Amino acid sequence: MADKGPAALRHDPRDGPEKVAIAANASVTAAEAGLVGHASDAKYRMLFDSIDEGYCTIQMLFDHSGKPIDYRFLEVNPSFQRQTGIQDAVGKTMLEIAPEHEAYWFETYGRVALTGKAVRFEDFAAQLDRWFDVNASQIGAPEDRQVAILFSDISARKLSEAALRESEERYRLLLDGIENYAVFMIDLDGLVVSWNAGAERIKGYNADEIIGQDFASFFTPQDIEGGHPAEVLRLTAEAGRHEEQSVRVRKDGSQFLASLTFTALRDSAGALQGYSEFCQDLSEREEQRAKYRNLLEASRDAMVVVDPTGAIVQVNAQTEERFGYAHQELLGQPVTAIIPEGVAERLPEYDLRSADDTIVQQRDTDVDVIGLRKDGSEFPIEVMLSPIAIAEGIFVTTVIRDISARKAAEAQLRDKIDELKRSNEELGQFAYIASHDLQEPLRMVASYTQLLAKRYAGRLDADADEYIAFAVDGASRMQRLIEELLAFSRLAATGHELRDTSSESALGQAVVNLQEAIKDSGALVTHGRLPVVQADELQLVQLFQNLVGNAIKYQPAGIPRVHISATRSGKESWRFAVKDNGLGIDAQYFERIFGMFQRLHRRDEYSGTGMGLAICKKIVERHGGSISVESRPGHGSTFNFVLASSAGAS
Amino acid sequence: MIGGRPTPMDVLLVEDNPGDVRLTLEAFRETNGAVVLHVASDGVEALAFLRREGHHAAAPRPDFILLDLNLPRMDGREALMHIKEDPDLRTIPTVILTTSESGADVQRSYELNANAYLKKPVTLAAFESLVRSINDFWLTKVMLPQQRSTS
Numbered sequence: 001m002a003d004k005g006p007a008a009l010r011h012d013p014r015d016g017p018e019k020v021a022i023a024a025n026a027s028v029t030a031a032e033a034g035l036v037g038h039a040s041d042a043k044y045r046m047l048f049d050s051i052d053e054g055y056c057t058i059q060m061l062f063d064h065s066g067k068p069i070d071y072r073f074l075e076v077n078p079s080f081q082r083q084t085g086i087q088d089a090v091g092k093t094m095l096e097i098a099p100e101h102e103a104y105w106f107e108t109y110g111r112v113a114l115t116g117k118a119v120r121f122e123d124f125a126a127q128l129d130r131w132f133d134v135n136a137s138q139i140g141a142p143e144d145r146q147v148a149i150l151f152s153d154i155s156a157r158k159l160s161e162a163a164l165r166e167s168e169e170r171y172r173l174l175l176d177g178i179e180n181y182a183v184f185m186i187d188l189d190g191l192v193v194s195w196n197a198g199a200e201r202i203k204g205y206n207a208d209e210i211i212g213q214d215f216a217s218f219f220t221p222q223d224i225e226g227g228h229p230a231e232v233l234r235l236t237a238e239a240g241r242h243e244e245q246s247v248r249v250r251k252d253g254s255q256f257l258a259s260l261t262f263t264a265l266r267d268s269a270g271a272l273q274g275y276s277e278f279c280q281d282l283s284e285r286e287e288q289r290a291k292y293r294n295l296l297e298a299s300r301d302a303m304v305v306v307d308p309t310g311a312i313v314q315v316n317a318q319t320e321e322r323f324g325y326a327h328q329e330l331l332g333q334p335v336t337a338i339i340p341e342g343v344a345e346r347l348p349e350y351d352l353r354s355a356d357d358t359i360v361q362q363r364d365t366d367v368d369v370i371g372l373r374k375d376g377s378e379f380p381i382e383v384m385l386s387p388i389a390i391a392e393g394i395f396v397t398t399v400i401r402d403i404s405a406r407k408a409a410e411a412q413l414r415d416k417i418d419e420l421k422r423s424n425e426e427l428g429q430f431a432y433i434a435s436h437d438l439q440e441p442l443r444m445v446a447s448y449t450q451l452l453a454k455r456y457a458g459r460l461d462a463d464a465d466e467y468i469a470f471a472v473d474g475a476s477r478m479q480r481l482i483e484e485l486l487a488f489s490r491l492a493a494t495g496h497e498l499r500d501t502s503s504e505s506a507l508g509q510a511v512v513n514l515q516e517a518i519k520d521s522g523a524l525v526t527h528g529r530l531p532v533v534q535a536d537e538l539q540l541v542q543l544f545q546n547l548v549g550n551a552i553k554y555q556p557a558g559i560p561r562v563h564i565s566a567t568r569s570g571k572e573s574w575r576f577a578v579k580d581n582g583l584g585i586d587a588q589y590f591e592r593i594f595g596m597f598q599r600l601h602r603r604d605e606y607s608g609t610g611m612g613l614a615i616c617k618k619i620v621e622r623h624g625g626s627i628s629v630e631s632r633p634g635h636g637s638t639f640n641f642v643l644a645s646s647a648g649a650s
Numbered sequence: 651m652i653g654g655r656p657t658p659m660d661v662l663l664v665e666d667n668p669g670d671v672r673l674t675l676e677a678f679r680e681t682n683g684a685v686v687l688h689v690a691s692d693g694v695e696a697l698a699f700l701r702r703e704g705h706h707a708a709a710p711r712p713d714f715i716l717l718d719l720n721l722p723r724m725d726g727r728e729a730l731m732h733i734k735e736d737p738d739l740r741t742i743p744t745v746i747l748t749t750s751e752s753g754a755d756v757q758r759s760y761e762l763n764a765n766a767y768l769k770k771p772v773t774l775a776a777f778e779s780l781v782r783s784i785n786d787f788w789l790t791k792v793m794l795p796q797q798r799s800t801s
Contacts, residue, residue: 444669450774479772
């Protein structure tokens with residue numbers, strides 16, 4: 001503001017170009033004109049020939065109604081061409097040289113020629129694209145209608161004036177736009193010379209009302225009586241700057257607490273030219289703070305505002321409640337008093353971070369930290385930081401959420417999961433033990449019904465033979481069920497480590513185990529190249545055995561054909577397919593067949609426990625994969641499952 | 651005496667389940683009439699029999715022992731340990747016959763110098779076939795140590 005020159009203070013840049021003769025210089029102009037009047041004298045001719053200014057004499061031309069319409073150049077000096085850009089002017093009329101030349105030039109010179117009254121003015125000639133500073137006076141006898149013109153090209157000066165005006169205009173617009181603060185200027189006498197929107201809003205005066213008025217009207221009667229306005233200007237002039245907080249008066253007479261800054265404005269030579277005043281309505285700031293406080297209080301989380309040094313400057317009631325302090329006890333304390341770690345480190349001051357950096361930081365600030373109560377007890381909290389840059393630095397609003405309940409819920413959930421896992425394991429163990437222990441008495445039932453059948457078949461009556469046959473059949477079926485159940489629960493209860501296993505040799509073993517069924521059915525089992533996978537070998541054999549066994553078993557009359565292949569499924573797994581030409585499965589059973597004890601056929605059609613595919617599913621799942629079936633009744637089935645590739649390259 | 655040795659063979663069966671005892675008896679009866687099956691229902695009784703203690707004073711020294719693992723009072727594992735630690739008894743072939751297929755039991759039994767480990771089959775036919783195998787191998791083909799009693 002200090003660089004704003006005093007001339008600018010008084011100059012209203014909104015005035016148009018100065019077309020009017022400058023009255024103050026009129027007498028001088030007359031004297032010069034007198035001088036010019038004798039230009040034809042040889043002595044003056046020499047003078048005019050030597051000067052920088054342009055000089056010419058013209059003959060005014062009028063139309064029949066007496067209106068000046070043009071002029072003819074009678075003589076010009078050597079500088080004329082440089083000042084105007086016109087060559088060989090003598091003898092030509094102005095309109096011949098510049099047909100667009102403005103009429104006001106003719107009118108002005110015509111008036112001089114007719115009245116004999118000299119003029120000085122500045123104006124613009126558009127076709128010449130120049131500004132001129134012009135002295136014009138009558139020459140010779142009035143009836144000659146001749147005028148002498150002494151002038152210079154002032155375009156350069158006009159241009160810099162325009163640039164200055166433009167920058168002043170921008171500055172004025174900027175100040176005008178500020179609404180939160182009153183910013184205005186005062187001249188040496190204490191009169192207001194500029195006024196912005198904030199000043200109008202805060203003080204209640206519009207620019208027209210206040211410009212030119214004494215700035216003392218902003219002071220209280222007591223201050224005025226005490227000579228305070230003059231004192232303020234004196235202090236500002238002495239120190240270059242003066243600040244105070246005091247009560248000011250609005251247009252309507254109401255008073256408010258203001259924060260004021262006065263700055264002395266000096267020109268480039270250091271001469272005092274005026275003052276600027278910067279005024280903030282503190283009652284508004286208080287209002288804002290109150291709003292912010294209300295916001296803090298409305299929050300369900302504890303909120304703590306921390307200044308750039310990490311000291312607590314504001315807390316809400318939630319903070320008092322959560323941490324057990326009264327708010328007076330916390331104000332001024334370091335934030336580490338209640339949050340020992342995790343917050344102070346993130347404050348801008350500690351790491352010279354900017355508010356923006358802090359916002360960026362804030363994204364990964366959702367870390368769990370510990371809150372420290374007044375009584376020394378700790379509780380888990382989650383912290384969110386929200387920086388605000390204000391004049392005093394970067395303040396950070398810390399939102400503190402007590403996550404004790406969530407932590408407790410998480411712990412409870414973990415406990416539940418552990419419990420569930422345990423009970424699941426126990427259940428698996430139970431199934432294993434139960435099926436194992438059931439085997440014992442069942443073995444007795446089966447063995448002795450079989451012994452009975454063996455020793456007494458045909459020795460009792462036909463009914464007895466039939467009863468014994470049912471008992472033997474039931475017992476052996478139950479034995480198979482229990483065996484499968486045992487195999488299934490053993491998968492859950494035990495489980496070997498997965499290691500690199502050749503799926504081809506696992507299939508080979510499965511085929512050996514199925515030898516008899518393959519021979520009986522004449523089945524054709526083929527396979528493509530099969531990879532090394534991460535598997536428990538015994539379980540993989542079992543998996544192939546069950547799938548290939550099913551493929552052979554569930555067949556209409558004809559030769560069973562089974563083909564096993566594997567294709568890459570993503571980077572780290574293989575997708576196996578066991579394809580048969582068997583009965584096929586209706587889509588509605590695709591899920592059900594993998595359940596325990598699920599059968600789709602009558603016992604007299606196809607024997608089986610309904611555990612085979614449940615075991616397959618369990619095996620694949622224990623290997624981290626999944627199994628599914630594609631099939632159409634009468635068109636065979638394809639069982640697909642995915643296993644992880646071997647740990648090494650395969 | 652069908653294909654068996656002329657002299658009777660004494661076999662000690664350590665088994666607490668009367669059903670299994672009877673099955674084993676029936677199976678041996680069908681296989682080899684010369685086999686005399688002696689039964690002890692737990693480890694304590696088995697050791698008393700082998701050491702001719704109490705009312706077992708007149709007991710013969712068995713040519714072969716079939717030992718179940720899960721038994722009351724003293725189980726088969728412990729009995730096996732005592733048998734194989736006893737210089738008089740350790741030469742008697744002792745074969746485990748049990749329902750347990752636990753790998754740990756198999757391992758432990760061989761560590762205690764069991765001569766073989768057999769799982770009880772679930773069907774009668776398989777059981778009979780197993781007893782036939784035992785007879786054919788342990789009671790027929792295998793050469794057994796001659797000393798029927800030292801001390």
